[in-house]
Amino acid sequence: MISTLYALLFYVATFLLVAGVSQKIWIYWRTPSPLKVVVTPAPTTNTGVVLRMAREVVLFESLFKSNKWIWVFGWMFHFGLLLVLIRHLRYFTNPVWWWVSLLQTVGIYAGFAMFLGLTGLLIRRIVVNRVRYISAPSDYLMLLLLMAIGFSGLMMRFVLPTDIVAVKTFFLGLLRFNLQPLPMDLPVLVHLGLVVVLMIIFPISKLLHVPGLFFSPSRTQADNAREKRHVGAAPAGR
Numbered sequence: 716m717i718s719t720l721y722a723l724l725f726y727v728a729t730f731l732l733v734a735g736v737s738q739k740i741w742i743y744w745r746t747p748s749p750l751k752v753v754v755t756p757a758p759t760t761n762t763g764v765v766l767r768m769a770r771e772v773v774l775f776e777s778l779f780k781s782n783k784w785i786w787v788f789g790w791m792f793h794f795g796l797l798l799v800l801i802r803h804l805r806y807f808t809n810p811v812w813w814w815v816s817l818l819q820t821v822g823i824y825a826g827f828a829m830f831l832g833l834t835g836l837l838i839r840r841i842v843v844n845r846v847r848y849i850s851a852p853s854d855y856l857m858l859l860l861l862m863a864i865g866f867s868g869l870m871m872r873f874v875l876p877t878d879i880v881a882v883k884t885f886f887l888g889l890l891r892f893n894l895q896p897l898p899m900d901l902p903v904l905v906h907l908g909l910v911v912v913l914m915i916i917f918p919i920s921k922l923l924h925v926p927g928l929f930f931s932p933s934r935t936q937a938d939n940a941r942e943k944r945h946v947g948a949a950p951a952g953r
């Protein structure tokens with residue numbers, strides 16, 4: 716009964732996540748950028764823009780230049796999350812890809828890094844006056860949601876282990892539309908329930924900065940206004 720409910724929730728959440736994020740990307744794609752608003756100093760060629768974006772995505776370069784504390788915690792959280800998610804691929808693949816197996820141990824430490832980074836970001840939001848002033852309840856709630864997912868995951872890993880083989884069987888079953896039972900342990904139900912919440916609110920939350928970054932004219936434009944005329948017309952069909 717509960718397994719069926721979770722299976723349905725995961726199907727609905729996956730649909731909302733994929734459809735919602737695709738729709739947002741479609742809107743970003745079609746939004747005209749009428750002006751050259753590149754943040755200078757900026758590259759003057761497209762290759763330079765690609766390299767700048769790569770540094771932005773991998774190293775959070777502009778954040779590093781503006782605030783070292785947010786950079787430390789933010790980078791710790793995002794890089795930890797990346798490794799954790801790579802580690803999680805083992806629940807969805809059979810046999811597990813070799814490079815996923817290779818990252819299993821480091822993935823566990825990444826879970827702690829992720830949690831620590833989130834804690835730092837939350838403390839900053841509460842302690843720094845000018846940040847608290849501009850913080851909305853959703854800013855706190857997103858941090859708390861991610862922390863709760865990380866905390867319940869770490870609980871499962873270190874305090875109240877669950878049958879991870881059964882968890883994997885459940886998810887491989889979902890991929891093949893073949894319902895399998897989930898272990899009825901509290902941490903796994905909490906962990907997965909919160910993941911469903913995260914998937915559902917992702918397309919209507921600040922987490923949209925993930926695709927949004929790639930559509931940000933101040934970063935994706937080249938500083939070539941004198942060489943090339945910027946045509947800011949709306950795309951065809953508008």
Ligand code: HEM
Pocket residue numbers: 796799802803806822823825826827829861864865866867868869871872873876877879882886906910
């Ligand atoms: C459907 C998706 C997910 C499944 C099936 C899942 C399942 C699990 C399981 C079974 C564990 C325990 C691992 C063990 O005992 O070795 C775990 C741990 C963990 N999970 Fe998830 N999880 C999912 C999504 C997520 C997401 C989206 C996040 C982060 C936002 C996350 C963060 C963590 C963390 C930090 C740990 C502890 C460190 C680790 O073992 O990797 N999980 N998860």
